[in-house]
Amino acid sequence: MENKITGKAYVLGDNIDTDQIIPAEHLVYSTSDPEELKKYGHYALSSVPIEKAGLPYGGKPFIVGENHQSEYTIVIGGTNFGCGSSREHAPLSLKVAGVKVVIAQSYARIFYRNSVDGGFLIPYESQFKLSDKIKTGDFVEVDVEENKIINHTDGKDYQLNPLGDVFEIVKAGGLFEFARTSGMI
Amino acid sequence: MGMTITEKILAKSAKQARVSAGENVWLDVDVLMTHDVCGPPTIAIWKKEFGEKAKIWDKEKLVIFPDHYIFTKNSHANRNVDILRQFANDYDLPNYYDVGTERYKGVCHIALAEEGFNVPGTVLFGTDSHTCTSGAFGMFATGVGNTDAAFILGTGKIWEKIPETMKFTFKGKMPPYIASKDLILQILGDIGTDGATYRAMEFDGEVIDSLSMYERMTLTNMAIEAGGMNGIIAFDDTTKKYLSEIGVTEYDIFESDNDAVYHSKFNYDVAKLEPLVAKPHSPDNRDTVRNVEGTKLTKCYIGSCTGGKITDFRFAAELLFGNEVKVTTFVVPASTAVAKQLEEETLKGISLKEIFEKAGCIIAESSCAACLGGPSDTIGRSVEGDVVISTTNRNFPGRMGSKSSQVYLASPLTVTASAIRGVITDPREFL
Known part of the structure; x- marks a missing residue:
């Protein structure tokens, strides 16, 4: 696990559901074939209505053209991020697109579990709504030891809630790695 | 404790x-x-x-x-x-x-x-x-x-x-x-x-x-x-x-x-409840059917794990008996057992399946179908400009197909009443 993650922020609103993260019609692709896997990155966040894509102004697609990777590596959401279906393809598609951290005010349970247990990304909770404080394109740094996000664009920083019980799984890199290091399997 | x-x-x-x-x-x-x-x-x-x-x-x-x-x-x-x-x-x-x-x-x-x-x-x-x-x-x-x-x-x-x-x-x-x-x-x-x-x-x-x-x-x-x-x-x-x-x-x-x-x-006192819808684009975007009555529809959908059970089709058949649908209406039994029940169960001597056929519904084979959009050839999938009322469980943007479609969630009674009129309709109009 990297202790410091830097990159451009991509800001979204409340209730970003799994259909917006990865529309159901794309769930047919293989998650183990390296070429097909790229499709998940390409379609990541493709169902977010364009006026809400990349706040505060909107109109900024997460993926440009035929790419499967985004220029943004840190996603900032509001409340109830990842609500909806159980599809693990949701955090997977964000990971394939290059996202390393999501910071939201709150999460839906299955998306949160999938992010942690699959080792796809770090799902941090913010203490208040950061989607009002950080703009899409801001250069930010997430400090995993200090549980903090620093916005280098405006110089402000915000404390994040510690990962708590799931920290050990996040640190190990996922449920299987955790279970192996703790001798469960 | x-x-x-x-x-x-x-x-x-x-x-x-x-x-x-x-x-x-x-x-x-x-x-x-x-x-x-x-x-x-x-x-x-x-x-x-x-x-x-x-x-x-x-x-x-x-x-x-x-x-x-x-x-x-x-x-x-x-x-x-x-x-x-x-x-x-x-x-x-x-x-x-x-x-x-x-x-x-x-x-x-x-x-x-x-x-x-x-x-x-x-x-x-x-x-x-x-x-x-x-x-x-x-x-x-x-x-x-x-x-x-x-x-x-x-x-x-x-x-x-x-x-x-x-x-x-x-x-x-x-x-x-x-x-x-x-x-x-x-x-x-x-x-x-x-x-x-x-x-x-x-x-x-x-x-x-x-x-x-x-x-x-x-x-x-x-x-x-x-x-x-x-x-x-x-x-x-x-x-x-x-x-x-x-x-x-x-x-x-x-x-x-x-x-x-x-x-x-x-x-909750159930006697005080009204027939409800969840308006686009969230299941919690609640309103009474009366408040959205008259909204013009392009599709009605009765199906899925939520609303494609035999009890859902009994509600639908009761209202559809002797009526025809004014808008494309999909009947998607959740399971093959439900599909069989539609053939076997009767209302006033007519099988539920026949009631749906006579009313002009499109009866599909059992699967999740358009509840979650699915591949482009999925039956009932919403397309651009669709206004759908559905017995399914989710109406997030793009959930039933096109992200420009509008999906209302409602009970099988409300969906069926709406299918008969072609606009969102309170089931009390028929009961």
Whole structure:
């Protein structure tokens, strides 16, 4: 696990559901074939209505053209991020697109579990709504030891809630790695 | 201090005398369910992580229903079903329900009930968020992702955080124009799509007692729409009767203690409830049907694990008898057993299927179909500019296909009344 993650922020609103993260019609692709896997990155966040894509102004697609990777590596959401279906393809598609951290005010349970247990990304909770404080394109740094996000664009920083019980799984890199290091399997 | 029904079941599964909300425990899983969308990646993770040692923890406890993308020419979707078939052959799985055979069932959550996998007091995990449907049988059931499912597949175990419980009590006598879909839309409007996140939703009261198992399943099905970990309804004579008819007679019965601790309690007088819709684009965007009456529709849809059960079609047939639909209306039985019932059950001497045919409905084969959009050739899939009213569970942007389509969620009564008029219509107009 990297202790410091830097990159451009991509800001979204409340209730970003799994259909917006990865529309159901794309769930047919293989998650183990390296070429097909790229499709998940390409379609990541493709169902977010364009006026809400990349706040505060909107109109900024997460993926440009035929790419499967985004220029943004840190996603900032509001409340109830990842609500909806159980599809693990949701955090997977964000990971394939290059996202390393999501910071939201709150999460839906299955998306949160999938992010942690699959080792796809770090799902941090913010203490208040950061989607009002950080703009899409801001250069930010997430400090995993200090549980903090620093916005280098405006110089402000915000404390994040510690990962708590799931920290050990996040640190190990996922449920299987955790279970192996703790001798469960 | 007492425990709730959910806490008691999870304590048993964790082999502990008691558990408390917020505590993380390792559970023994009684049944793992998967399907064609999440099964193949689950199998891939299981093979990769366990390697040569990969072993299914208990074949009898693994249940696989292809149901999502079945009647499609999409080669990737078909490949997913091929992967399940190969896996079932390789490991000689007893509970695989293959497409194109007599064993094919349709939508997993309804098939789990019909095939006797919903056993009171047990713990069921499934790679589908609507796995919470099974909670109608006095059991713990919840959805997980592929990694968690792969872990269960190899070990029979998974970690879970014990949820706090919210209790929803319904009193009074169900008016004929209200269906259980209205009850859950009422709750969703009150608490929002994250109002029960990481919590159990327990339903009780004389109204719940009076509901059939299928109407109860509409409530528990949509617990996830409030973010709930599980929905649960205690075992009673209705549960017992349903189970005895399909030969399930051994189970553990749990009840919430009188002094159990609840996160919150909600009380409803069902006589005061109105027929409701969830307007685009969220299941908690509640309004009364009366307030949106007259909204012009392009499609009506009666189907899915939420609204494609025999009870949903009984409601629909009652209103459609002697009427015709004014707008394209899809009838998608959740399971092949429901499809068979449509042929066998009659109303005033005419089979339900014939009532739907005469009314001009399009009857599709059992599967998840357009509830979640699916490949482009999926029957009933919404297209640009569509305004749909549907008995399904979600209306997020793009959920039923095109992200420019508008989807209203409603009870089978409201959807059928609307189909007859071609505009959103209160079912009281016909009752």
